[in-house]
Amino acid sequence: MSLPAKVKLVEVGPRDGLQNESHPVSSADRIRLINDLGAAGLPVIEVGSFVSPKWVPQMAGSEQVFAGINRYAGSTYTALTPNMKGFEQALTAGAQEVAVFAAASEGFSQKNINCSISESLQRFEPVLAAAAQAGIRVRGYVSCVLGCPYDGDVPASQVAAVARELYAMGCYEISLGDTIGTGTPGATRQLIARVSDVVPHAALAGHFHDTYGQALANIYASLLEGVQVFDSSVAGLGGCPYAKGATGNVASEDVVYLLNGLGIDTGIDLGSLIEAGNRISETLERPNGSRVARAKNKQHA
Amino acid sequence: MSLPAKVKLVEVGPRDGLQNESHPVSSADRIRLINDLGAAGLPVIEVGSFVSPKWVPQMAGSEQVFAGINRYAGSTYTALTPNMKGFEQALTAGAQEVAVFAAASEGFSQKNINCSISESLQRFEPVLAAAAQAGIRVRGYVSCVLGCPYDGDVPASQVAAVARELYAMGCYEISLGDTIGTGTPGATRQLIARVSDVVPHAALAGHFHDTYGQALANIYASLLEGVQVFDSSVAGLGGCPYAKGATGNVASEDVVYLLNGLGIDTGIDLGSLIEAGNRISETLERPNGSRVARAKNKQHA
Numbered sequence: 020m021s022l023p024a025k026v027k028l029v030e031v032g033p034r035d036g037l038q039n040e041s042h043p044v045s046s047a048d049r050i051r052l053i054n055d056l057g058a059a060g061l062p063v064i065e066v067g068s069f070v071s072p073k074w075v076p077q078m079a080g081s082e083q084v085f086a087g088i089n090r091y092a093g094s095t096y097t098a099l100t101p102n103m104k105g106f107e108q109a110l111t112a113g114a115q116e117v118a119v120f121a122a123a124s125e126g127f128s129q130k131n132i133n134c135s136i137s138e139s140l141q142r143f144e145p146v147l148a149a150a151a152q153a154g155i156r157v158r159g160y161v162s163c164v165l166g167c168p169y170d171g172d173v174p175a176s177q178v179a180a181v182a183r184e185l186y187a188m189g190c191y192e193i194s195l196g197d198t199i200g201t202g203t204p205g206a207t208r209q210l211i212a213r214v215s216d217v218v219p220h221a222a223l224a225g226h227f228h229d230t231y232g233q234a235l236a237n238i239y240a241s242l243l244e245g246v247q248v249f250d251s252s253v254a255g256l257g258g259c260p261y262a263k264g265a266t267g268n269v270a271s272e273d274v275v276y277l278l279n280g281l282g283i284d285t286g287i288d289l290g291s292l293i294e295a296g297n298r299i300s301e302t303l304e305r306p307n308g309s310r311v312a313r314a315k316n317k318q319h320a
Numbered sequence: 321m322s323l324p325a326k327v328k329l330v331e332v333g334p335r336d337g338l339q340n341e342s343h344p345v346s347s348a349d350r351i352r353l354i355n356d357l358g359a360a361g362l363p364v365i366e367v368g369s370f371v372s373p374k375w376v377p378q379m380a381g382s383e384q385v386f387a388g389i390n391r392y393a394g395s396t397y398t399a400l401t402p403n404m405k406g407f408e409q410a411l412t413a414g415a416q417e418v419a420v421f422a423a424a425s426e427g428f429s430q431k432n433i434n435c436s437i438s439e440s441l442q443r444f445e446p447v448l449a450a451a452a453q454a455g456i457r458v459r460g461y462v463s464c465v466l467g468c469p470y471d472g473d474v475p476a477s478q479v480a481a482v483a484r485e486l487y488a489m490g491c492y493e494i495s496l497g498d499t500i501g502t503g504t505p506g507a508t509r510q511l512i513a514r515v516s517d518v519v520p521h522a523a524l525a526g527h528f529h530d531t532y533g534q535a536l537a538n539i540y541a542s543l544l545e546g547v548q549v550f551d552s553s554v555a556g557l558g559g560c561p562y563a564k565g566a567t568g569n570v571a572s573e574d575v576v577y578l579l580n581g582l583g584i585d586t587g588i589d590l591g592s593l594i595e596a597g598n599r600i601s602e603t604l605e606r607p608n609g610s611r612v613a614r615a616k617n618k619q620h621a
Contacts, residue, residue: 022506200615203581204540205323232574232611233581235537239505267615273533280504280534310533314501314568 023247025284027063028271029158029194029224030056032299033084034065034099036256036268038077042303046080050087052302055295056253057091060287061271065097066114069105085112093286097158101132106146110153117150118158118194119143121185123178126169127162127198140184147189159190160226164210165202175213183217192222194250197237200230200267204240211244224248229258230267235277238269242281249274254296255308270309272296324548326585328364329572330459330495330525331357333600334385335366335400337557337569339378343604347381351388353603356596357554358392361588362572367397367415370406386413394587398459402433407447411454418451419459419495420444422486424479427470428463428499441485448490460491461527465511466503476514484518494519495551498538501531501568505541512545525549530559531568536578539570543582550575555597556609571610573597 033053037044049067056064066088067081081098090096098114100106109117121139122128128136143159150157163170164178182193195214197207207225215223225241225248227234238249252258252268275289293312300307307313334354338345350368357365367389368382382399391397399415401407410418422440423429429437444460451458464471465479483494496515498508508526516524526542526549528535539550553559553569576590594613601608608614 203578205582229611230615231577232536232571233578235533236540236578239537239540270533276532277504277534277537281506310530314531 022242022281022283023245025247026242026278027248028061028274028285028287029063029065029248029250030061030253030271031065031226031250031268032056032252032254032256032271034067034078035250036252036254036258038068038075039257040077040303040305042305044077044303046083046087048299048302049084052253052295052299053084053088053096055291055298057089057094059291059295060285061094061292062286063095063097063116065099065118068099068101069108069112070099070101082108082112085114100146102142103145103149106149110155114155116156116158117146118160119146119185119190120160120162121181122162122167123181124163124167124170124173127167130169131162136181140181140188143185143188151189156191157189158192158194159185159188160194160196161185162196162198164195165197165206166199168199175210178210179214179217182214182223186218186222192224192248193218194224194226194248196226196250197228200228200233202227202237203233204236207237207240208244211241211246215245220245221247224250226250227269228267229255229269234269235273238274238277242283253292253309254300254312256299256303258308270296270311272309272311276311323543323582323584324546326548327543327579328549329362329575329586329588330364330366330549330551331362331554331572332366332527332551332569333357333553333555333557333572335368335379336551337553337555337559339369339376340558341378341604341606343606345378345604347384347388349600349603350385353554353596353600354385354389354397356592356599358390358395360592360596361586362395362593363587364396364398364417366419367399369400369402370409370413371400371402383409383413386415401447403443404446404450407450411456415456417457417459418447419461420447420486420491421461421463422482423463423468424482425464425468425471425474428468431470432463437482441482441489444486444489452490457492458490459493459495460486460489461495461497462486463497463499465496466498466507467500469500476511479511480515480518483515487519487523493523493525493549495525495527495549497527497551498529501529501534503528503538504534505537508538508541509545512542512547516546521546522548525551527551528570529568530556530570535568535570536574539575539578543584554593554610555601555613557600557604559609571597571612573610573612577612
């Protein structure tokens with residue numbers, strides 16, 4: 020058993036998390052959350068997205084959020100940019116890295132972004148070209164890597180094909196998303212093994228949802244397969260178990276606790292991270308979705 | 321990676337679970353839960369305990385519960401029996417197997433059962449002798465195997481010493497309990513490796529609490545170390561995250577989902593198990609503590 024000495028966490032709470040919360044969030048609250056996360060030592064923070072507010076009203080005003088945050092030297096501030104318009108807005112706002120979002124299943128691609136997988140990849144081409152010119156790194160998300168709500172099973176070969184394509188187009192990191200959280204460790208290991216045939220291990224990230232409670236087991240399985248980057252969401256933002264349409268992002272606190280226990284360095288201060296999660300949970304008037312936070316809060320109560 | 325083809329789940333919800341719930345539970349409700357679990361195919365069900373009702377009022381009337389249940393042919397019905405009086409009551413009630421309860425840390429032993437570890441083992445000797453004569457198998461629990469609320473770290477060598485002693489005294493199975501749920505997969509694997517030097521793998525069980533969300537990762541780690549028996553609690557009984565004093569038993573539904581995903585046979589029907597958990601959660605007027613159950617309930621809502 021050989022585990023990585025260091026792991027990079029990509030904090031998706033302020034974007035993937037908040038956009039799936041029903042409670043409206045002001046720019047001031049988003050800025051405070053991002054500042055709290057920077058102070059806790061999160062190395063990558065997804066600040067927001069530049070998409071039409073018609074589609075994702077929670078992410079309206081991402082340029083104000085970028086303008087308002089304190090930038091910590093150890094943190095990289097990123098944005099989701101589905102198209103050229105969004106990319107240009109992100110660049111103007113000062114995003115240090117951007118991300119594009121594809122699906123591994125045709126059903127999810129059609130329902131989520133209203134086009135086929137190959138059409139979506141074509142749309143990303145000008146973004147990748149412009150980003151290369153601007154010296155901005157691009158991350159590629161692949162959703163539904165361990166199952167699709169519309170198509171059911173998704174073959175690992177299909178995930179590998181989309182991941183390889185995004186990597187070939189210039190994405191420096193490919194985040195493999197178990198969007199519906201149905202994956203288990205054996206399937207996760209087989210997937211990583213298959214995808215790492217076409218994308219180097221160092222360029223892969225695991226993005227697990229805890230909808231069925233499997234996220235940490237899948238992260239441990241991924242570590243055993245050599246994955247060194249994971250996406251997570253402070254307080255489990257976006258995955259409140261009592262909210263409708265919860266997507267179930269794994270809580271950053273629980274991942275950090277796991278990694279600390281394994282002796283893997285993240286550079287993150289767990290206590291400060293828990294405080295960040297407690298603050299945003301209070302703002303959203305919802306229970307903290309991190310089990311580690313709940314256990315620690317109870318100890319201190 | 322070689323995983324076992326079959327795993328035995330020991331359902332501890334009706335005993336370990338209910339005795340940690342604040343809501344009072346009638347004998348009728350306990351009987352219905354146990355019948356639901358038998359119908360779902362649980363191979364071992366801990367029905368109750370025979371201890372003084374002064375200490376554990378929730379388990380008063382365990383003899384009535386034993387008398388009232390339907391016994392499914394595929395299920396074994398067990399009881400916790402700390403001393404000879406309890407053992408005789410359990411035998412009269414028709415328990416097919418009994419269990420004794422020791423700690424791996426002196427601090428927990430003193431606080432929980434009011435004697436040293438070695439004194440507790442001495443108390444179990446007549447129980448084991450009487451059980452051998454009656455042809456009843458005895459299970460040995462060891463608590464605090466990955467940390468103690470009073471003593472802090474617990475050396476694996478100390479856990480191994482207690483486990484070896486119980487095994488030598490005649491316990492056929494040793495359940496290693498992460499009572500406070502602080503364990504992570506690396507420590508879990510080291511513990512199993514150490515204990516299996518003195519107790520055969522086939523005689524070990526993993527008993528994980530999900531207080532810090534690590535239980536399924538620890539179960540997966542234990543499977544990789546050759547453990548084939550796990551304790552769990554339907555609906556996460558005993559571990560309601562919103563109750564004070566929650567101990568955090570891992571939910572049986574989440575374990576079965578994990579094992580199903582790994583292609584490991586349990587003989588349990590997940591759908592029926594979820595229904596059993598939903599019914600007892602309604603009775604207790606508390607949210608279902610299983611993520612799998614909550615996800616499936618939402619799908620069908």
